[in-house]
Amino acid sequence: MYDLMIIGSGPAGISAALTAKARNLNFIWFGSRALSTKIEKAEKIMNYPGLPTVTGSEMQSVFLKQIDDCGITITEAQVNSIYDCGGYFAAGAENEIYEAKSVIMTVGMTTTREIEGEARLLGCGVSYCATCDGALYKNKDIAVICASPKFEDEVTFLAGLANHIYLFTPYKETSLQYDNITHFNGLPASVDGDKKVASVTFKGEAIPVSGASS
Numbered sequence: 001m002y003d004l005m006i007i008g009s010g011p012a013g014i015s016a017a018l019t020a021k022a023r024n025l026n027f028i029w030f031g032s033r034a035l036s037t038k039i040e041k042a043e044k045i046m047n048y049p050g051l052p053t054v055t056g057s058e059m060q061s062v063f064l065k066q067i068d069d070c071g072i073t074i075t076e077a078q079v080n081s082i083y084d085c086g087g088y089f090a091a092g093a094e095n096e097i098y099e100a101k102s103v104i105m106t107v108g109m110t111t112t113r114e115i116e117g118e119a120r121l122l123g124c125g126v127s128y129c130a131t132c133d134g135a136l137y138k139n140k141d142i143a144v145i146c147a148s149p150k151f152e153d154e155v156t157f158l159a160g161l162a163n164h165i166y167l168f169t170p171y172k173e174t175s176l177q178y179d180n181i182t183h184f185n186g187l188p189a190s191v192d193g194d195k196k197v198a199s200v201t202f203k204g205e206a207i208p209v210s211g212a213s214s
């Protein structure tokens with residue numbers, strides 16, 4: 001019976017594991033030494049305290065070193081079930097059952113409804129975070145997909161950085177009135193480019209852009 005079980009090895013899981021170690025808990029941590037595909041794919045990270053301007057793989061190396069230096073082990077297994085056993089929890093992973101008094105789930109989140117080319121060009125011009133990646137597109141033309149008017153603040157932020165925004169929305173009207181935003185009702189059919197985003201295709205027409213943000 002462990003004090004704690006941590007599931008997931010992204011930045012949140014790493015923080016939980018470091019704290020559990022500092023508190024001398026008897027814990028098991030499920031994830032992988034690759035840590036997180038999101039970290040791996042990040043082109044350039046500029047907002048992490050203590051690590052100014054690092055690539056995803058540089059951040060991954062620093063995280064792994066800290067984990068190893070602290071003597072923390074990652075159990076490389078996928079957890080596929082968790083049961084509340086009344087007072088403790090049981091988790092199933094690769095034909096084994098593990099028990100702990102507490103569980104911290106740091107499994108991240110997944111996005112859905114991919115556009116053709118989106119996954120392939122993730123980290124190569126495709127981005128999901130205006131605050132994190134906006135500066136990469138300063139004075140450039142970009143495509144922005146905004147799923148709901150409630151996220152339009154993010155588009156306003158990007159409009160202050162980019163040269164021109166091609167804004168795609170599933171809804172018809174937008175309150176955004178900027179000279180450097182062209183609004184289309186609908187979503188692009190694909191994000192195109194060889195190693196980097198070069199354009200998006202909308203209604204059969206290729207629109208040249210340097211990045212695509214959703």
Ligand SMILES: Cc1cc2nc3c(=O)[nH]c(=O)nc-3n(C[C@H](O)[C@H](O)[C@H](O)COP(=O)(O)OP(=O)(O)OC[C@H]3O[C@@H](n4cnc5c(N)ncnc54)[C@H](O)[C@@H]3O)c2cc1C
Pocket residue numbers: 007008009010011012013030031032035036037038039041042043044045046047077078079080106107108109122123126127128129132133
């Ligand atoms: C291209 C790109 C660039 C980014 N750039 C920045 C940036 O510059 N600045 C910034 O602040 N953020 C950036 N982000 C966002 C940042 O990467 C995420 O916010 C962060 O990784 C979330 O951390 P997390 O620990 O919550 O989840 P994740 O990083 O998603 O980690 C979750 C982990 O849990 C594992 N897992 C899930 N289910 C199970 C299970 N059942 N059993 C075992 N393991 C499991 C997953 O495999 C994964 O390793 C970027 C993201 C991407 C994709």
